[in-house]
Amino acid sequence: MAVFWKAMAGGLLLTLSLTLLGWGVEGQGNGRGKKEVSGGATVYLGQDRDIWRPMIYTTVNLSEIHSIKSSFQLRTFDPEGAIFYGDTKNGQDWFVLSLMGGIPLMQISREDILISVAGGPKLNDGKWHTLEVSHQEKFVVLEVDGSNRLEVGMQSKQTQEILVGELRLAVGGILINKEKMIVQFEPQMDGCVREGSWLNLSIPWEADVEELWPCYQNIQPGSFFAGTGFAIFNTSVFPIEADHVVKTELWGDFSKMDGTILSINVPGQEMIFALVANNNTKEVTLTFGEEKLSMNDIFKRLVITFETDKLQVFQDEDESKTTKLSFAGSHPGYLTPWREGRLAFGGLLGKGEDDVGSHFLTGCLEKIQIQGRDVDLDLAVKHMSISSHSCPA
Incomplete structure (x- = not known):
């Protein structure tokens, strides 16, 4: 996908495009310590890297660009993230396309103009959507699936110059300081782009990773854990209501999971709470201090309520499958870790910096x-x- 500004016939020429085609990725070294990939590669935007760093990027001479229309396909359940960046004048004029709240967001900086515009349908429904961006006289037009249009008109009072030099393009990140943007957003996107038609150019792209991660052929909503890490929150971000109850709900096919689903502890202390799935025995075990509960029935939803003097577990909201753990006098209390602890999804929390975590979850x-x-x-x-918003289907 590419964005550039170029004076032509007294107007603004803005081109956005992307060349991403096929599921496989073939690449080779280019002698500069970079991974060279085909411009037709399908790109998973959530691959491991610094969150603002582009997934792939390239540079092209402006004199080689003749097309003013580009299109590509995007698929995601993620409501927010960076899709494409392009600039000229080494970042003085730039364009960013992203999603925010599932809706396309375009931000443009050119000479004395800084514009942000959002609109169109929500795209984070897990389906492939075709996006086309073109320059039509003084307007930049974004079309979604051939009909829904988002238009941006731009006209500078400054004398327009004929641009020469290079255009920098990047997918999945930006090449400027994020503070320059009008609208701030979380850049990492759990999504894929493919099948781009990009300025009719065939120049290679570069990546700083050894291999590009593939995109799953079919996906479903959820958070996928690959068995190599977890997600950690401070429990203080989840407020305890006036009734002194904390309700946690988990959905999924627990019989297909393996590893620690959820764990809670207070730093420096022994593990207080852990929920662990065993794919071999098809058993889910809940441990709270010295108390332990094993569940081997097939279920798709688990509700756990923490109260001052008890903990209750519901399977599929079936009251006949409700288990209550009562407060013991020597126990610190079921709500204690929610006031001063850490919570991890997808792994067993360790005691400190040298013991970060283990027994990571594989599953959705x-x-x-x-x-x-x-x-x-x-x-x-x-x-x-961890894929925050999608699982393989």
Whole structure:
């Protein structure tokens, strides 16, 4: 995908495009310590790296650009993240395309103009959507699936110059200081781009990773854990209601999970709470201090309520499968870790910096809620192997 500004016939020429085609990625070294990849590669935007760093990037001479229309496909369940960046004049004029709240957001800086515009349909429904960006006289036009249009008009009072030099393009990140943007957003996106038509150019792209991660052919909503890391929150971000109850709800096929689903502890102390799945025995075990509960029935939803003097576990909201753990006099109390602890999804918390975690989860949590609100793992300190918004289907 590419964006550039160029004076032509007294107007603004803005081109956005992307060349991403096929599931496989073939690459080779280019002698500069970079990974060279085909411009037709499918790119997973959530691959492990610094969150603002582009996934792939390239540079092209402006004199080689003749097309003013580009298109590509995007698929994601993620409501927010960077899709594409382009600039001229080494970053003085730039363009950023992202999603925010699932809706396309374009931000443009050119000479004395700084514009932000959002609109169109929500795109984070897990389906492939075709986006086309073109320059039509003084307007930049974004079309979604051939009909929904978002238009931006731009006209500078300054004398327009004929641009020469290079155009920098990047997918999945930006090449300027993020503070220059009008609208700030979380850049990492759990999504894929493919099948781009990019300025009719065939120049190679570069990546700083050894291999590009593949995109799954089919996906479903959820958070996928690959067995190599977890997501951590301070429990203080989840408020305890006036009734002194904390309600945690987990959805998924627990019989297909393996590893620690959820753990809670207070730093420097022994593990207080752990929920662990065993794929071999098809058993889910809940441990709270010295108390232990094993569940081997097939279920798709687990509700755990923490109260001052008891902990209750519901399977599929079936009252006949409700288990209550009562408060013991020597126990610190079921709500204590929620006031001063750490919570991890997908791994067993360690005691400190030298013992970060272990027994990581492999599997899909289709939905996570605490106090009736969806939990977004993008807001946690998490391992980059975790897909926050999609699982393979």
